[in-house]
Amino acid sequence: MIPKPFTLERFFAKHEFSARYLLSTSDCQGMLMADLVAGADEELRARWERLTLGYTESRGLPELRAEIAALYESASPDDVLVAAPEEAIFLAMNALLERGDHVVCTFPGYQSLYEVARSIGCEVSLWRPPEAEAWRFDPAELEALLRPNTKLVVWNFPHNPTGALPSQADYERMIAAAAAAGAWVFSDEMYRLLEPTDEARLPAAIDRYERAVSLSGMSKAFGLAGLRIGWVATHDQRLLERVEALKDYTTICSSAPSELLALMGLRSRGTILATNRERVRRNQDAAGAIFAHHASTLAWIPPQGGTVCFPRLASSAAQAGDATRTGGAADGGAEAFCAQVLRDTGVLLLPSTVYDYGDSHFRLGLGRDDFETGLKVLDDYLTAQAL
Numbered sequence: 001m002i003p004k005p006f007t008l009e010r011f012f013a014k015h016e017f018s019a020r021y022l023l024s025t026s027d028c029q030g031m032l033m034a035d036l037v038a039g040a041d042e043e044l045r046a047r048w049e050r051l052t053l054g055y056t057e058s059r060g061l062p063e064l065r066a067e068i069a070a071l072y073e074s075a076s077p078d079d080v081l082v083a084a085p086e087e088a089i090f091l092a093m094n095a096l097l098e099r100g101d102h103v104v105c106t107f108p109g110y111q112s113l114y115e116v117a118r119s120i121g122c123e124v125s126l127w128r129p130p131e132a133e134a135w136r137f138d139p140a141e142l143e144a145l146l147r148p149n150t151k152l153v154v155w156n157f158p159h160n161p162t163g164a165l166p167s168q169a170d171y172e173r174m175i176a177a178a179a180a181a182g183a184w185v186f187s188d189e190m191y192r193l194l195e196p197t198d199e200a201r202l203p204a205a206i207d208r209y210e211r212a213v214s215l216s217g218m219s220k221a222f223g224l225a226g227l228r229i230g231w232v233a234t235h236d237q238r239l240l241e242r243v244e245a246l247k248d249y250t251t252i253c254s255s256a257p258s259e260l261l262a263l264m265g266l267r268s269r270g271t272i273l274a275t276n277r278e279r280v281r282r283n284q285d286a287a288g289a290i291f292a293h294h295a296s297t298l299a300w301i302p303p304q305g306g307t308v309c310f311p312r313l314a315s316s317a318a319q320a321g322d323a324t325r326t327g328g329a330a331d332g333g334a335e336a337f338c339a340q341v342l343r344d345t346g347v348l349l350l351p352s353t354v355y356d357y358g359d360s361h362f363r364l365g366l367g368r369d370d371f372e373t374g375l376k377v378l379d380d381y382l383t384a385q386a387l
């Protein structure tokens, strides 16, 4: 069965390249290719000059897989398969799941993490974090959702859209729960490496659990979304073989220039990650000031990691995805509020309706260079509205 349309991606397809201020994107500022190449060592720059544009290895460039494996405690290059991140979700779900399987998935979330499973004919239970508990994904809730036929637990930490990041203790308990149920874990770690401190970073799932798949890529923490390079890592070779066989029906192999540029990005990760973390920190401070200023209109829970958070229209009575709400700055709810802000100011916010999560929240993205400029436009607009 073909999956339902991906609402968030359709929303961005419509607005991302026409809106003036992007305040809701989830990637970090796209790097200049010239800077990436200039920051590479001599060997990689020479390879770039004489790169052949033929087909590439289906599992990915060997040196790139080695560099990716070095991000984990327990992975070897053979445990890694390169694919675009969204493609990797599609392939891994199809390799792992069959009709009738039960799946538990964090929600709200990136739609393909549960929609692909549904399209395969799986029953999906949604694991929701209460906003009143600062969006904490409670491991006790996961334990309650697990069943004897649960094949897969899907989570995404740091979390899109809430910015939730479990404590180490909660995370260990989640893994123990999946292991006790004999379930696989698909761990979407796209926003990993974007924690405010090294101590806050969770171990990759494959470094804690044998039946795990870790997903990551160059789009978010590295600011290299246009490369379309990501990967899945797992210790299960049979699973990786199935993923590889399915990739023959999507892209067959990845783009040669993108693979080499991704290798440059990974080898320069010290400086790239430091720059991106610092930008997110700065933008988060700026957002905090605006939320304090407009506390009667907007309420937010600052993100614990990653690039995004999920503020609420404070006048709304609705919490935790309840679609009912009352009055306030945007009487028609978050969707009408975002549409009005876009129309009047050119600022793009992402309403929670694209997450199928009520009509009271919107996503804010903290990864871009011009965030503060757009935020100032939003600030002035809200101030004028309040007069």
Ligand SMILES: Cc1ncc(COP(=O)(O)O)c(C=O)c1O
Pocket: 026, 084, 085, 086, 087, 110, 156, 160, 188, 190, 217, 219, 225, 228, 230
């Ligand atoms: C949680 C999550 N997983 C996967 C992806 C897919 O990444 P990409 O757009 O680079 O394919 C995204 C992109 O927004 C995401 O937010």
